[in-house]
Amino acid sequence: MSSDLSQQKVEISVDGVSMIFGKKGKQVTVLQEISFDVYQNEFVSLLGPSGCGKSTLLRLMADLLQPSSGQIIIQKEHPREVRLRRKFGIVFQNPTLFEWRTVRENIELPLEVMGQDRSVYRTVVDQLLETVGLMKFKDYYPWQLSGGMQQRVAIARALSLDPPILFMDEPFSALDEFTKEKLQYELLEIKRKTNKTIVFVTHSIPEAVFLSNRILVLSAHPGRIHSIHPVELGEGRSLQMRESASFHAMTASIRNCFYEESGANENQIG
Ligand SMILES: Nc1ncnc2c1ncn2[C@@H]1O[C@H](COP(=O)(O)OP(=O)(O)OP(=O)(O)O)[C@@H](O)[C@H]1O
Known part of the structure; x- marks a missing residue:
């Protein structure tokens, strides 16, 4: 997609969203006044330390939670409408496949x-x-697959109704480094x-x-948008690109800005 966002169509609008968990007396504000747009065909990452509310924010977009205040609009509708019409797919960290169904049957569900x-x-x-490279394994059961293959099934299942939007919550974080890199590249191909x-x-x-066109860095306690970073590395990204000076400069700049302003512990973020 073009980096000129003024030319793009807004697909998801998050407007002044706050999320408070708990009952009176024991309330915790997890997200505070979050506002941003996601544009059509954009790849946006929500990045931040453990507990800053990334998953909560994604769950709010996917209508799995309701915000305490503010609103989310997806394709001009409430997330509930969008969910009921299956206009987004979701992939979680755990592939959550049905053990008694084959690969094909899981994707068909x-x-x-x-x-x-x-x-x-x-x-x-x-x-x-074919897209996720599992044709040869279509009749296998989940327990006969590696973790990476299971996650490929979960991705194919999320794409089965051809939704325009995909929500992904740390889908590769439980995988080994080699499988993770391969799936990251395959996700960009998809x-x-x-x-x-x-x-x-x-x-x-x-x-x-x-992976991203833009990165939203969240700070913690309460979760707020710390900064937004466009990633100017072009569309045709290769695994070799990770060794380039521009890639290292980008990761360093996000790391520095994050630590400088939040004083976060370096062990909290990868
Ligand atoms: N249903 C809930 N009830 C109460 N507190 C919750 C609930 N869900 C999440 N939280 C709290 O909200 C905070 C943010 O959690 P969330 O899972 O969104 O963070 P995260 O940034 O995705 O973390 P991680 O990277 O570790 O997955 C945490 O302190 C968590 O304990």
């Missing part, structure tokens, strides 16, 4: 639930199996082919820089 015709969606599922809008939660600065 949302299509089945929506009452779509199997003869029609077979082709869709075949394409998704994004390039399908033009999804992606909101991605991570606490890894290199992961956010590699």
Whole structure:
């Protein structure tokens, strides 16, 4: 997408959102006055230390929680409407697959639930199996797959209804470094082919820089937007790009700005 955001269409608008957990007397403000837009086809990462409210913010966007104040609008509608019409897919850190269903059957599940015709969606599922590189494993059960393969199934399942938006909550953080890098690259390929809008939660600065068009850094207690960083590394990103001076400069600049202003513990952020 073009880096000139004034030319882009707003897909998600988060406006003055605060989130308070707990009952009277024991209330904790987890998010305070969060406002930002996500543009169509944009890859936005929510980056910050553990406990700053990244997952809470993603859950608010996905209508899994309701904000204490402020509002979220997705494609001009309340997240509830958008969720009911399956206009976004979600991938969590844990792939949450059904053990008794094969890879194909797990990917088919949302299509089945929506009452779509199997003869029609077979082709869709075949394409998704190709996209995530699991065609050879389509009849395997989740317990026969590695963690990375299971996460690929979860991604394919989230894409099965072809939603314009994908919400991803630390989807690669439980994977080894090699699998993580491979899946990060594959996710960019999927994004390039399908033009999804992606909101991605991570606490890894290199992961956010590699994947994103923009990075929203959150500070903790309460979670607030600390700073927003456009990532000017172009669209055609390769694994080799991680060794480039511009990549290192970008990660260093985010790390420095984060530590300078928040005084955060370096061990808290990757
Ligand atoms: N349902 C809940 N009830 C009460 N407190 C909650 C609830 N969900 C989250 N919290 C609190 O909100 C804060 C933010 O949690 P959240 O999971 O959003 O952070 P995070 O930035 O995603 O952290 P991590 O990177 O460790 O996953 C934490 O202090 C957490 O304990």
